[in-house]
Amino acid sequence: MTEPATPTAADALAAAFAAAGTRRIYGVPGGGSSLDLIAAAKARGIDFVLARHETSAVIMAATEAELSGAPGVALCTRGPGVGNAANGIAHAALDRAPVVLVADGFAPAERAFATHQYFDQAAMLAPVTKAQLSVGQMAAGEAATRAIAAALAAPRGAALIELSGAAAKQPAALSATAVPPPPMPDRAAIEAARQVLARACRPVVIVGLEAVAQDSATWLRHLVASLGCPALVTYKAKGVIADDDPAFAGIFTCGAAEGPVLDRADAVVMVGADPVEFIPKPWRWDVPVIEVATAPRAMPYAHPAATVTGALPAAIEGLARGAARSAWDPREVAALREGWLRALANDPRRGAGIGPQRVVEITQLACREAGFDPRVAVDAGAHMFPATTNWRCARPGDLLISNGLATMGFAVPAAIAAALHDPARGALAFTGDGGLLMGLGELATAAVLGARVVVVAFNDATLSLIDIKKDARDLPEGALGWPRADLAGAMRALGGVGLSVTTEAELAQAMAEACASTGSVLVDVAVDPSGYPAQIKALRG
Known part of the structure; x- marks a missing residue:
C-alpha cells in the first residue's frame, strides 16, 4: 500500500495491528477516534465488523485471537462504550485471549472541564487489563507496541489504548516491533520432570488452554501415546x-466426575492447564504434580514436584523423549471413559420438550450427514454440560467456550467470529434462551454478514442452572424464569432463518435444513430441563 504523506496516530495503530497479523477490528463506533481508526485499518487491509453491542465485539475479537494466535482488536466510544465493553474485556482477561481495546478518550484540554460521559476509563478496566495506555501521553506506535506485547505475554489477556479524536489525527511515526517468542525451557528442569515421571507407574495427563496450538497438540498426543495413559x-x-482417541478419559474441572480416573493415578502431568479453568474446589489428589506452562505462575491447588516453563512444544517433546509405557491397561481407560459418560448422561423425565443430550447428539449426526464441519461455541448455562460432554471433538479449537469468566452471551458472537475466521467450516452455537436474549442483536449481525452460523437454542424459559441452586429458598414468581420467547420468530425478524421444533424428528429435519444453508439459521428447540440436576451433581459433587 501507499503510505499517507503524513501518517497519523490512527495510521500508526493500524499499521502495528496489521504487522502483528490482525485481520479484523470488531466494534461499535462512536464519535471521536473510532472512524479515523476504521478508515486507517481499511487502508491496510484490516476489515471492520460492526457488532450490535460492545461486549459482543470484544468476544468476537477474543475468539478470533484464540483461533489465529494474532492479537484481537476491538474499538468503542468513550463512556458508555467502555462500560459496555467491560464484560468482554473480563472474558479476554480470564480466558487468556490476547485483545487490545481501542477506546475513544478525552484530550488533555477536555479533561479540564469535561464531565459528560467522563469517568476514569483506565481505572475502571485496570483489574481486567494488563496495560492501560493513552496516545498523547506516549506516541501511538509505542502505545500499540506495548499493548500488543502485554496482550500476548503469558498469561495472555487484554490491554487498553485510549485514543482521543484530536490525538487520532496528530502526525505520528509508523513502527512495529516483533513480539519475542517464549523462552526455551531449561534442560535441567526438563530432566527433573522426566525423573519424576519415570518413577510413576500410573500417570495421568491433564491438558489445558495453553496447549491448544497445533504444534503443542501434536507433541501432547505423542507423549500420551508413549505413556499409554489416560x-x-x-x-x-x-x-x-x-x-475418539483411546487415551481420552473425559473433561477435567477439578470436580467429581473425573475423580475415578485421578483416584487411580500416582502422578499428574499438568500441561498448559491454567488454574483459572478449574472450579473452586480443593485439590484432593496427594500425588506428585509435574507442571508444564508457558511462564512461571502460582499453583494454589498443589505444590509441584517439578516445573517446566517456556515454549510448550519443546517442553512436551523433552518429556516425551524416551518416556516409558505406563502400567495402565487400555481396557481400564476405556471403562473409565464409558463410566464418565454414563455418570454424566442427561436423562430427563421425558416431559415436554427434547432431552438436552439428545439435542446435541441429533445436531452432530445431522452435521456429519450433511458434511458440515463447524466449530462449536457453547454458552454458559446448564446446557453447556451436555454440550461439552457429548459434542465429539477431533482437533484443538473444535469447541469454543468462556470458561475462566463463564459469561452468558458468549456463544453467538464467538460463532460469528469463528465463521468469519474460517468460512469454509462455518460455526454452530449452542446457547440457552437466557444467554441468547442477553445479546439478541448479534443475530442481526450474523444475518447481515451472511455468516454461515447455525444457532441451536435450548429454550426452557428458565435460568436452569440458577434454578438448580435455589434449594429450598422461597423466591417470588418469575425470579428465575419468563414466558417462553419465540426465538425463531426473533431470528426471522432480524433477517435470518428461524425454525421451531418440539420433537426429535422435527429437530433432525430442521438441522438438515440448517446444515444445507450457507447463511445464518436459528433452531429454537423446546427442551426438557429435568435431567440437569442429576447431571450437575455428578459433575461437581
Whole structure:
C-alpha cells in the first residue's frame, strides 16, 4: 500500500495491528477516534465488523485471537462504550485471549472541564487489563507496541489504548516491533520432570488452554501415546486429545466426575492447564504434580514436584523423549471413559420438550450427514454440560467456550467470529434462551454478514442452572424464569432463518435444513430441563 504523506496516530495503530497479523477490528463506533481508526485499518487491509453491542465485539475479537494466535482488536466510544465493553474485556482477561481495546478518550484540554460521559476509563478496566495506555501521553506506535506485547505475554489477556479524536489525527511515526517468542525451557528442569515421571507407574495427563496450538497438540498426543495413559482435557482444550482417541478419559474441572480416573493415578502431568479453568474446589489428589506452562505462575491447588516453563512444544517433546509405557491397561481407560459418560448422561423425565443430550447428539449426526464441519461455541448455562460432554471433538479449537469468566452471551458472537475466521467450516452455537436474549442483536449481525452460523437454542424459559441452586429458598414468581420467547420468530425478524421444533424428528429435519444453508439459521428447540440436576451433581459433587 501507499503510505499517507503524513501518517497519523490512527495510521500508526493500524499499521502495528496489521504487522502483528490482525485481520479484523470488531466494534461499535462512536464519535471521536473510532472512524479515523476504521478508515486507517481499511487502508491496510484490516476489515471492520460492526457488532450490535460492545461486549459482543470484544468476544468476537477474543475468539478470533484464540483461533489465529494474532492479537484481537476491538474499538468503542468513550463512556458508555467502555462500560459496555467491560464484560468482554473480563472474558479476554480470564480466558487468556490476547485483545487490545481501542477506546475513544478525552484530550488533555477536555479533561479540564469535561464531565459528560467522563469517568476514569483506565481505572475502571485496570483489574481486567494488563496495560492501560493513552496516545498523547506516549506516541501511538509505542502505545500499540506495548499493548500488543502485554496482550500476548503469558498469561495472555487484554490491554487498553485510549485514543482521543484530536490525538487520532496528530502526525505520528509508523513502527512495529516483533513480539519475542517464549523462552526455551531449561534442560535441567526438563530432566527433573522426566525423573519424576519415570518413577510413576500410573500417570495421568491433564491438558489445558495453553496447549491448544497445533504444534503443542501434536507433541501432547505423542507423549500420551508413549505413556499409554489416560488424558483429561479442560473445556478450552477439548479436541487436543480427540474424543475418539483411546487415551481420552473425559473433561477435567477439578470436580467429581473425573475423580475415578485421578483416584487411580500416582502422578499428574499438568500441561498448559491454567488454574483459572478449574472450579473452586480443593485439590484432593496427594500425588506428585509435574507442571508444564508457558511462564512461571502460582499453583494454589498443589505444590509441584517439578516445573517446566517456556515454549510448550519443546517442553512436551523433552518429556516425551524416551518416556516409558505406563502400567495402565487400555481396557481400564476405556471403562473409565464409558463410566464418565454414563455418570454424566442427561436423562430427563421425558416431559415436554427434547432431552438436552439428545439435542446435541441429533445436531452432530445431522452435521456429519450433511458434511458440515463447524466449530462449536457453547454458552454458559446448564446446557453447556451436555454440550461439552457429548459434542465429539477431533482437533484443538473444535469447541469454543468462556470458561475462566463463564459469561452468558458468549456463544453467538464467538460463532460469528469463528465463521468469519474460517468460512469454509462455518460455526454452530449452542446457547440457552437466557444467554441468547442477553445479546439478541448479534443475530442481526450474523444475518447481515451472511455468516454461515447455525444457532441451536435450548429454550426452557428458565435460568436452569440458577434454578438448580435455589434449594429450598422461597423466591417470588418469575425470579428465575419468563414466558417462553419465540426465538425463531426473533431470528426471522432480524433477517435470518428461524425454525421451531418440539420433537426429535422435527429437530433432525430442521438441522438438515440448517446444515444445507450457507447463511445464518436459528433452531429454537423446546427442551426438557429435568435431567440437569442429576447431571450437575455428578459433575461437581
